[in-house]
Amino acid sequence: MGKHSTQLLVFCIIVLICSSCAVKKSLAEEEPAEKKRSWKGHELPPEPYKGYYDWLGKCGEKLTDKCGQQVADFLFYKRIHVSYVCCNKLVKVAGKKCHREFAKTLARSKDFKMHKAQILRRSKQTWAQCSFIDKCVAKAE
Template identity: 40%
Template structure:
């Protein structure tokens, strides 16, 4: 995602989303989100109650499992391949659980400013982060 810049408002919201939470993938080593199956993003001038149904309930269950600092670290790793997620944050990410992680990623990928290529690259990086975190957390 060389040269990809996350708009500041999007970055702020993405951080909030990432610190907050979808359905577990079949393979625990891979995070699977079908970008063609994401709900339509709300128009810019419309604020949607939830990024998708059940998001806030899932977020409330997950938010206490990942610190603000680790949320920032993981989000930073998603948008800059050179930023690595520390072992301590990996442990927290994995402890948060795949359901929470996928829920947060699903909300992040719904941002209308992201192109399909951006989404695919984010998913690729996310799978790398998740796999590496699983390895160092065991």
């Protein structure tokens, strides 16, 4: 191998090494892909704004798993009513915005899009029933 061939080979190896380092560095600096969120095994749509799912999770924790499951079962016609205790938590603790946003998020998810109208309608019915029950009990006390 001649002197020029060796120099050319060394130059090409250096260029390849530098290129490889630059590519690795640029890949390491890229933003991480958006974390996929799910609810009970169902993939949720992308966050409408940063921190939305953190907020939704915190407001949902106020409802407790048992009551959250009752509300979800009512939305999907697996229950005919939500208990007074859970209605009280929904109205007094979680609140209307939390309930509405949870329903809208489910309705936008890929797995439940075909039930969007039902989810939104039942969500309104849930809120109406629970707020009515809560008002009646408050008047009786």
